[in-house]
Amino acid sequence: MTDSPLSLTALSAQLAEQASALAASAGSPLTSPAYLDLVRRAQQVDALAEQVLKLCVQQSRDAGHTWQELGDLLGVTRQAAFQRFGKPIDPRTGEPMDKTVHMTDAAERATRIVTDVLEGRMDAARPSFNAELLAAFTDQVRADGLATVAGLVGAFEGFGDGEPFVRRIGDHTVVDIPLRYEAGDMKARVAFDTEEKAAGIFILPAETA
Template identity: 75%
Template sequence: MPDSPQTLSALSARLAEQAAALAGAVGSPLASPAYLDLVRQAREVGESADRLLKLCVQQSRDAGHTWQEIGDLLGVTRQAAFQRFGKPVDPRTGEAMDKTVRMTDAAERARSIVAAVLDGRMDEARRSFNSQVLEAFTEEVRGQGLATVAGLVGAFEGFADEEPFVRRIGDHTVVDLPLHYEAGDMKARVAFDQDEKVAGLFLLTPEAP
């Protein structure tokens, strides 16, 4: 019986074919590679690798392995592993929750908002806040939060090179942005509600779930 497209062997074989084709295109001595085509091929390799990883995690869970074990292997917390690969059930409906991130510019918007807050451009940042955050996130709250972080890790030096972590949690789109400070790293977490307004903004340690 032929492999289903969702079996480990089929996905592994497909990934091997794509990687071999990419390696051949890069190493061809006959002509300079078409670089946009290399981008397309590399994207396809990444997508296949991601599908394979998800299936491996699913089968590991089916075999009885814990989210802690999987998180340790991937270098993330068990909560981060669950948020990326888990299949939560909505307690309101008993149905699987939709984890599709529909807010395609979430990472860019989160970075812009965090930059505005850190720079003191609060009029700009507030335009993205929902009513609850507008009321709660006062200048005093901002000042206390930044002072606490400065006491822990010093002055802010910039956004880290690592990719933002974007996922959907319940009804919210949540973005974690790695930050560099003079004496350590932190992360900013921005949660957007269904209207794509900021419903939460936090500065956390990198280990925070």
């Protein structure tokens, strides 16, 4: 028998207790090993805060609030809010879709692929492509795509601030990687299929959901 989910009241109480413990530890004189304990406590607070936020969003949806309202409050698009907190139903089965990311190295692999593509090492990138992408993503397609991006935001200057963002969308594992160009920020998006092969590579405006 599995435990029932904790209520918002119980989770909030746990969060308050952990946050108080963190504040007490941070306010005390620290020796070197204690800094690692501070990180552990902060990690626990962060995990509990995420659970509280998810439950608050769920209850707001149950009360009739829209994804647009929640996105505005969280400072993201309604699509981004849904992708983070929603519970999509698979139209093929009628069951909730699995949002668990199973590719533990998705961020590293996506970053490597994007680096190879941007630097023209297509022979290194192509072994990671599935058959459809291998056929579609020719050297000409790459050149035309990069020319379009250069026309919008100028020369590529390097990877942007922030870590790659990995999530599961439908049957795909999707990774967004911040990129910095001379006239604006963009992001690379790599989608992996169920065989963990790259099924799509895009360069998009940074605000794209």
